[in-house]
Amino acid sequence: MEEYCYTDLSKAFLLHAEKQYRAKAPYLKTQIFDVERSLAEQGVEVGRYDVVIATNVLHATREMRRTVGNTKALLKANGVVLINEMSSNSLFLQLTFGLLEGWWLSEDVPLRIPGSPALTPQAWRRLLEAQGFVDVRHPAEVAHGLGQQIVVGLSDGIVRQRQTVAAPLVATPSHGLPAQDMAPRSVRESAASIGDALEEKLQSSLARAAAELLKLAPERIDPQSELSKFGFDSITLASFANVVNDQFGLELTPTVFFEYPTLAGLSEHLVREHRAVLARQLGGTERASAAVRVTIGDALEERLQLSLARAAAALLKLAPERIDPQSELSKFGFDSITLASFANVVNDQFGLELTPTVFFEYPTLAGLSEHLVREHRAVLAGQLGGTERAYAAVKVTTSDALEERLQSLLARAAAELLKLEPEQIDPQVELSKFGFDSITLASFANVVNDQFGLALTPTVFFEYPTLAALVEHLVREHRAVLVTHLGDTVAAAPERAVAQISIAPPTAGRRPRARFAQAMAMPPKGMQRPRPRPRFLSSRSRSRSSA
Incomplete structure (x- = not known):
């Protein structure tokens, strides 16, 4: 063919x-x-x-x-x-x-x-x-x-x-304006605004999120172009709204993209309406900098370096003292696959959005720690700041105890959603056999996301159509996050081999982010679940065709 x-x-x-x-x-x-x-x-x-x-x-x-x-x-x-x-x-x-x-x-x-x-x-x-x-x-x-x-x-x-006749192009005279005056209005205004640093950080963060969602290079996302030009539609805009809400603790609906169809316009709107919330997430002039002010080599950077060394050691099955922060990670056996896993561990632990390319720019833990503190000071201070902070060592098992616990919880959630008895849900049988369709699968994705602080889309059920396969995938991709939610049961298995990863507990009052929501146990029948942030099921305007 x-x-x-x-x-x-x-x-x-x-x-x-x-x-x-x-x-x-x-x-x-x-x-x-x-x-x-x-x-x-x-x-x-x-x-x-x-x-x-x-x-x-x-x-x-x-x-x-x-x-x-x-x-x-x-x-x-x-x-x-x-x-x-x-x-x-x-x-x-x-x-x-x-x-x-x-x-x-x-x-x-x-x-x-x-x-x-x-x-x-x-x-x-x-x-x-x-x-x-x-x-x-x-x-x-x-x-x-x-x-x-x-x-x-x-x-x-x-x-x-039908023939399409293109309208003639009409040149617009520049009237001799200087080059900077020909720049888009939002660019000129943002350069002069007091809060331009916050707006720029938000715009950059939104561009990275949009690129990741559409599998594009971030540099291809022009903040001045309408999102539809990059391939966004009703389904992906709903997913984008969920990502933004989860990341910044907002409650946007997809209609916001009709009012502000470019990232530049959206960033300007969000900073205007949610400045305080965004400043806490991204840093800004309004932030009380004394609360998180640290210098190179101070306690925050040292704590981060120690936590990263432990995580790296756990991933490579080495003793933490063997990880020298001044040596390149490749010296310890890191390769492209394990660096991708390490990026996931760091993202899960601190609520970041690193890609493995960061390790090419900062190949040592010392360099990486300095970079992360410089770029994500507020987030890391919220996770690691304060000498009185207690650190929990979360045991990550190498056995299937975590999978068993997760599988049981998902089976109960699926049964509750479909009004079935939990014992009717066979983890080896495809979810469609129990009556799941596109609408209920979207609801199931929302339940899992709200429960464990993930950012799954319903397409995950096409790739992993049984609970057994889904659980294996989730444990493989999100082990650290799941352990923080299910760790009590997992840690009660001392006879199994374990590796130590230092996980900082969530800051009091901090709203959950994209993949890092606070633990929320599955409530028993009759008990009201805490109200999750709004999530959105968008209908496709037309079904799929193949040519």
């Missing part, structure tokens, strides 16, 4: 496809594609594909004739279209997909089944033949009574596309 192009309106699903299928299918290509728009508008080659597959997607458009015409334009002469669509209306569909925007887009109502965007098998045949498809068939006609249909047709090779 030369190419399999996986398309969707949502960047989130393209990222999932890349991660899930790229290793198995090197010929995979992903692309955002709107079947309601002409191919020329989207830079797609006419007549490129031999086969187009569309599964429960074409009905979620405004005008079926245009939709089918654009679908046909993708095909070579005699190319095959394979359509899987609903064949009838039902109460179940109304109460599930009827909640999505795409269900109500249709403007050509006479073509549709009454009260539904679906088409009857006969309507599909007439529509395809009218658009120039030949040999239209329904190979699974006997199964139409089950509510689904398969439609197959061959293109006659004739393509009809």
